[in-house]
Amino acid sequence: MKLDLTKDFAEYAKDLNQASRDANIQKAMARAVKSYRDTTAETMKRYPHTPDLALEVQGIKTNAIENNPDLLQQAMASVERNKGKAFYAKDAEAALALAAQIIGKGKTVVKGKSMLGEEIHLREYLEEQGTEVWETDLGEFILQLKKERPMHILSPAIHVPREQVAEIFSKFFGKEVPPDIAAEVAQVREFMRDKYFTADVGISGANVVAADTGAMVIIENEGNVRLSTGAPPVHIVMVGIEKIVPTFSDAMKVAEVTWRYAQYGIPGYVNIISGPSKTGDIEKVTTYGAHGPKEFYVIFVDNGRSLMARDERFSQALHCLRCGGCMYECPVFQVTAGHFGYTYLGGIGSIWTAFVSGGLEKAAPLLYTCLRCGRCVERCPMSINVPEMVGQLRKMIVNGEQIGDGDLTLAATVGNASQALSS
Amino acid sequence: MAVETKLPPVLDIIRSNIVKYGNPLAMKGSEVASWAKGLNLPKRGDILFYTGGEYQLLPFIDSLVKTMTHIDQGSKGFSLMMGVRNILDKAGFNAEKVYASVLAKDRERYNRVCNKAAHILQRLGYDLCYPGDEELYSGALLYELGFWEDLKEYAQKVVDMIERTGAKTIVCLSPHAAEVLKLIYPQMVPGFSAEIKTFVEMVWEQRDKLPAIPTSKPVVIHDSCRLARELEVDEEIRDILQAVGVPIVEAYRNKKWTTCCGGPSKLLFPELSHTMGSRRVDELEETGAEIILTSCPYCLASLEGGQAKGDKTTVEDLIEFLYRGFAA
Ligand code: SF4
Numbered sequence: 186m187k188l189d190l191t192k193d194f195a196e197y198a199k200d201l202n203q204a205s206r207d208a209n210i211q212k213a214m215a216r217a218v219k220s221y222r223d224t225t226a227e228t229m230k231r232y233p234h235t236p237d238l239a240l241e242v243q244g245i246k247t248n249a250i251e252n253n254p255d256l257l258q259q260a261m262a263s264v265e266r267n268k269g270k271a272f273y274a275k276d277a278e279a280a281l282a283l284a285a286q287i288i289g290k291g292k293t294v295v296k297g298k299s300m301l302g303e304e305i306h307l308r309e310y311l312e313e314q315g316t317e318v319w320e321t322d323l324g325e326f327i328l329q330l331k332k333e334r335p336m337h338i339l340s341p342a343i344h345v346p347r348e349q350v351a352e353i354f355s356k357f358f359g360k361e362v363p364p365d366i367a368a369e370v371a372q373v374r375e376f377m378r379d380k381y382f383t384a385d386v387g388i389s390g391a392n393v394v395a396a397d398t399g400a401m402v403i404i405e406n407e408g409n410v411r412l413s414t415g416a417p418p419v420h421i422v423m424v425g426i427e428k429i430v431p432t433f434s435d436a437m438k439v440a441e442v443t444w445r446y447a448q449y450g451i452p453g454y455v456n457i458i459s460g461p462s463k464t465g466d467i468e469k470v471t472t473y474g475a476h477g478p479k480e481f482y483v484i485f486v487d488n489g490r491s492l493m494a495r496d497e498r499f500s501q502a503l504h505c506l507r508c509g510g511c512m513y514e515c516p517v518f519q520v521t522a523g524h525f526g527y528t529y530l531g532g533i534g535s536i537w538t539a540f541v542s543g544g545l546e547k548a549a550p551l552l553y554t555c556l557r558c559g560r561c562v563e564r565c566p567m568s569i570n571v572p573e574m575v576g577q578l579r580k581m582i583v584n585g586e587q588i589g590d591g592d593l594t595l596a597a598t599v600g601n602a603s604q605a606l607s608s
Numbered sequence: 609m610a611v612e613t614k615l616p617p618v619l620d621i622i623r624s625n626i627v628k629y630g631n632p633l634a635m636k637g638s639e640v641a642s643w644a645k646g647l648n649l650p651k652r653g654d655i656l657f658y659t660g661g662e663y664q665l666l667p668f669i670d671s672l673v674k675t676m677t678h679i680d681q682g683s684k685g686f687s688l689m690m691g692v693r694n695i696l697d698k699a700g701f702n703a704e705k706v707y708a709s710v711l712a713k714d715r716e717r718y719n720r721v722c723n724k725a726a727h728i729l730q731r732l733g734y735d736l737c738y739p740g741d742e743e744l745y746s747g748a749l750l751y752e753l754g755f756w757e758d759l760k761e762y763a764q765k766v767v768d769m770i771e772r773t774g775a776k777t778i779v780c781l782s783p784h785a786a787e788v789l790k791l792i793y794p795q796m797v798p799g800f801s802a803e804i805k806t807f808v809e810m811v812w813e814q815r816d817k818l819p820a821i822p823t824s825k826p827v828v829i830h831d832s833c834r835l836a837r838e839l840e841v842d843e844e845i846r847d848i849l850q851a852v853g854v855p856i857v858e859a860y861r862n863k864k865w866t867t868c869c870g871g872p873s874k875l876l877f878p879e880l881s882h883t884m885g886s887r888r889v890d891e892l893e894e895t896g897a898e899i900i901l902t903s904c905p906y907c908l909a910s911l912e913g914g915q916a917k918g919d920k921t922t923v924e925d926l927i928e929f930l931y932r933g934f935a936a
Contacts, residue, residue, distance in 0.1 A: 186610070186611045186612065187611075187612045187613075187614070188611050188612065188613045188614065189613075189614040190613055190614060190615055190616075191614055191615070191616055191617070194615070194616045194876070195616075198876070198877050198879075198880075201877060201880050202877075202879045202880060205879070205880055205883050514865075516867055516868045516870065516884045516887070516888075517873070517880065517884070519887075520880070520883055520884065520887070521880070545611075545613075546613075549613065549615070553615070553619075553753075553876055554873060554876075554877065554880075556833075556868045556870070556871075556872040556873055556884075557752065557872060558833040558837075558868030558872070559833055559837045559838070560833070560837075560865065560866070560867070560868065562837075563837070563864055563865055576751070576752075576754065578754075579753060579754030580754040580755075580756045581754075582613050582615070582754060583613075583615075583753070583754040583755055583756075583757075584754075584756075584757060585610040585611045585612050585613065586610070587610075587611060
């Protein structure tokens with residue numbers, strides 16, 4: 186098979202150049218980088234145990250990825266024990282089909298921010314199915330209106346300054362919204378409130394999953410996740426299989442490291458959700474759907490992850506907590522934002538692109554953008570060696586190798602997990 | 609199933625130049641070694657002085673990049689081109705003449721860097737040998753760009769070249785060469801065990817012998833990524849400058865946290881590379897220092913390229929700066 190990427194490279198280079206000349210991007214990125222560095226330095230000082238904890242979490246993640254097939258079975262069993270329903274989706278299609286099946290036709294969905302959602306194009310798919318979907322994270326909501334993809338995994342609308350937000354909102358809400366951040370936020374709050382309480386389904390991701398308890402840990406600041414996972418009668422969690430760790434206390438450690446490096450300092454909210462809402466207050470009879478959702482579903486999505494897990498050159502990419510720290514320290518990202526990315530962004534994103542979202546073909550331009558300068562490794566709480574993996578993938582491209590070449594265990598593992606699901 | 613992927617042609621140009629000519633830009637061995645004329649360095653000895661041809665090729669990289677920026681890399685004409693010496697021929701110019709006239713000054717300067725480095729090391733008491741026009745490039749770019757299979761074969765040639773000198777220690781001027789020789793070669797060439805040192809480390813060991821450099825103006829150090837991170841050489845540069853009595857100011861991002869000069873993306877994304885270079889220059893200039901020092905050929909070129917017009921700062925290689933002490 187022949188693949189000519191010369192055009193892709195040329196177009197991509199143009200896009201990068203344009204981004205690096207875009208005044209909005211430059212203004213926003215300069216602010217963001219400074220604020221990230223300042224906040225992180227300050228919170229590290231206040232919580233000096235963080236780097237040690239990060240080291241401990243590295244160990245937790247390494248073991249968890251090695252034992253991922255077992256942990257997946259455990260986590261699914263825990264969810265079922267908690268009266269939720271657990272599913273394993275081997276790829277994007279399977280995940281989307283499951284979600285669509287649960288949701289049904291003509292419904293309204295409120296959705297929390299989720300990179301996995303971006304990876305499988307969840308919103309677009311549901312909309313095509315006639316479902317009304319609202320992104321409840323402010324940044325994602327702006328992009329939903331702007332019809333753009335996220336430019337940072339945590340601050341998706343990092344490149345859009347308030348003036349532009351005001352323009353977009355004024356048009357959408359059909360009334361003048363001033364370029365004042367507080368006013369912009371208030372406008373969305375008012376609009377969303379109604380959506381939370383009329384939506385049929387809430388969808389969220391999860392930052393960590395504890396296998397022993399089936400607890401989904403979701404970190405946030407806005408409070409949109411509380412509402413969208415609490416108000417609608419149905420809650421669906423869609424989460425990558427790499428997020429599972431053995432125990433509840435492991436999960437807490439992972440969560441703390443995640444938010445610390447994600448510039449949260451202290452997050453406004455940490456949601457821990459393990460099953461549907463229930464009460465036993467009348468005659469000790471357990472009844473589901475008290476104030477929160479009556480139905481609770483978890484879809485564990487593989488979509489290339491187990492392939493990564495089994496390749497010792499790349500399994501460390503699954504340790505990524507998605508804190509976003511590396512991107513602020515990346516010299517390319519600092520001038521291009523998410524233009525250096527496909528769905529997943531920056532250096533680590535180029536690895537994820539190759540395995541779960543786009544393949545080597547889409548990853549190639551990104552892989553050759555990475556400077557292999559290695560500063561991301563210094564920043565990364567998991568010390569993920571992105572330059573090393575970038576080198577490996579470049580070699581694979583040059584040699585005409587493909588992702589998963591020679592992987593014989595894949596079929597077996599996937600088969601087992603699916604069986605666990607149907608039994 | 610194997611997939612044959614067509615990447616931007618510049619990658620293959622670089623690859624085949626290294627494999628065929630022993631140099632990323634197909635420079636002649638005599639050109640690479642011209643800096644050593646008159647020094648009468650022996651071809652055999654304990655310490656191999658290894659330029660890898662990297663400082664020598666700096667002025668040519670810029671020409672290659674300039675040419676590429678003006679020619680559509682996807683076009684047929686471009687893919688016909690091989691090596692820097694016939695690039696301009698195809699466009700109707702005589703490459704040899706263009707280079708000889710336009711870049712004579714740059715050529716001279718970068719060649720002098722090698723010369724100065726050898727001089728400094730000799731004065732510090734090291735007996736150097738140099739293979740002259742047999743010197744081969746390290747192949748670092750083969751590693752960098754994914755041509756690992758080619759590197760496996762090529763590295764053997766380099767090792768043969770090294771072995772012919774009988775040297776036990778190899779002093780690398782370029783941290784990229786040091787990295788690939790020290791960390792990658794042992795995986796590719798079984799039994800390769802020469803001691804690999806950077807110029808900085810060799811100088812650091814004998815820093816007490818360095819002549820002082822009279823100045824009260826502070827310098828700022830731009831740590832090269834490879835040197836600071838992979839090779840973990842950063843404090844050594846500070847020690848050396850302290851030994852010659854030069855005050856240092858530190859940039860906000862330095863040592864292990866140094867900011868990349870943008871050099872690695874020069875071949876594929878020259879505009880972006882330039883932007884990153886100037887941003888790093890800005891960071892370094894924020895310190896108020898007027899002299900920016902680095903210890904890597906590509907950092908040197910990128911930072912110089914990133915300077916704004918009329919910039920008051922100068923960018924120098926540590927080699928050039930230390931040589932001031934001997935020239936005074
Ligand atoms: S690679 Fe490391 S720094 Fe980057 S998002 Fe993942 S965990 Fe954070």
